[in-house]
Amino acid sequence: MTTRRLGPPPLPLPTALTSLVLEVPALDMVVQWRRCGVVADYVAEYLALSFEQPSYAQSVLSTVTNELVENAVRFSADKARPIRVEALHRGEVVELLVSNLAAESHILGLEALFADLARGDLTSVFRERVEARTRGGLGLLILAKDYGAVLGAMLALEQEARTQVTMQVVLPTKELSNP
Amino acid sequence: MKLRVQVASTPAEVLRCQYLIAEVYNKEYEVVFSTDRYDLEAKIEPWPHRYFMVLDGAELAATLGLYQRQTYVERFGGVAREDIERELEAAGVKGGYDSSNLREVTKIVVSPAYRGRGLARLMVGCAHSRSFLSDGGDEQPLVVFCAKRSIAEKVHQAAGLRPRRVKPFPYYKVHELYRSADDPMDSYLIIPHLDVPARWYDLALPSDCDTNLMREEGA
Numbered sequence: 001m002t003t004r005r006l007g008p009p010p011l012p013l014p015t016a017l018t019s020l021v022l023e024v025p026a027l028d029m030v031v032q033w034r035r036c037g038v039v040a041d042y043v044a045e046y047l048a049l050s051f052e053q054p055s056y057a058q059s060v061l062s063t064v065t066n067e068l069v070e071n072a073v074r075f076s077a078d079k080a081r082p083i084r085v086e087a088l089h090r091g092e093v094v095e096l097l098v099s100n101l102a103a104e105s106h107i108l109g110l111e112a113l114f115a116d117l118a119r120g121d122l123t124s125v126f127r128e129r130v131e132a133r134t135r136g137g138l139g140l141l142i143l144a145k146d147y148g149a150v151l152g153a154m155l156a157l158e159q160e161a162r163t164q165v166t167m168q169v170v171l172p173t174k175e176l177s178n179p
Numbered sequence: 180m181k182l183r184v185q186v187a188s189t190p191a192e193v194l195r196c197q198y199l200i201a202e203v204y205n206k207e208y209e210v211v212f213s214t215d216r217y218d219l220e221a222k223i224e225p226w227p228h229r230y231f232m233v234l235d236g237a238e239l240a241a242t243l244g245l246y247q248r249q250t251y252v253e254r255f256g257g258v259a260r261e262d263i264e265r266e267l268e269a270a271g272v273k274g275g276y277d278s279s280n281l282r283e284v285t286k287i288v289v290s291p292a293y294r295g296r297g298l299a300r301l302m303v304g305c306a307h308s309r310s311f312l313s314d315g316g317d318e319q320p321l322v323v324f325c326a327k328r329s330i331a332e333k334v335h336q337a338a339g340l341r342p343r344r345v346k347p348f349p350y351y352k353v354h355e356l357y358r359s360a361d362d363p364m365d366s367y368l369i370i371p372h373l374d375v376p377a378r379w380y381d382l383a384l385p386s387d388c389d390t391n392l393m394r395e396e397g398a
Contacts, residue, residue, distance in 0.1 A: 029211070
């Protein structure tokens, strides 16, 4: 199996203190789209209990998780295959990993997005993408621009031009406290 | 092919219909569904209220839905009561129907394994049974639907129905993979006692059907 990474090299992360793993069939969420929010809220509430300001942390974590889960479902190439959500509270950071099987067209979109992210000026990148009406990626850009999230994607090529994508979002815990 | 047609009446039957519709609509049109919200720009569609099943033994071969209120053509198609009244007057039946009592046949899906055998025509014909449209009551609702012209022609008209084109359906992102400039969408009205053949309107449900019957009748 061929694997590669999009985004900056992986950071050395502290050991997980609290963790949660969920698997849900993508088709369940296609049938009831609100389930994306239900999963996001559940993950967020589970992790937020460890924060001094749980309601603020929960709100941010729910927003971030919902973006990842909705993308994973929308771009899932096999809706019968489960979406895997892994949430890890590592003390200084929270790491979210969401996996799905993606078609080649989605990989091309991700490559373009990470090339834009690497340019650094996220406000300009965001504006350009809105003006160009570039489909997809705006939600992920907002996570990086507004929440200080570090984004990465692990790609593992499977059969028939399909790739297992694991989106990684690392959020500094200071971003999860109300300023 | 011998088939059973019936109304989905149990929670399990409704779920089976929803999963088949969701699987096909998501794969072909990237649509997702919700009971309590819709956003046609985000491709989130509202679920119908009632479902019709075509069964090959235990296998769900085809299904469609029915909006019993807040029809799609009213909410998104811009069809107003005056549009319906105008059509009723043109048909010479003004006053014979309540122009606000609409049902909408929608989300016509044939399982990929059963395509090319005339199931869509058979199902759409059977679904214009009074017992599906009016839920067993005495009321006589009008029927509306929105579809691209090729579907109105190759499915509805081919089933013997006589849909009346009301107005063009506005463009929404949710239909970007469905409609095209060559095959635009419209809203249609069906006046049951004028536009639905008795063999469909009086069909008792559940019922056993044969796809060969459609061919023999030339429908």
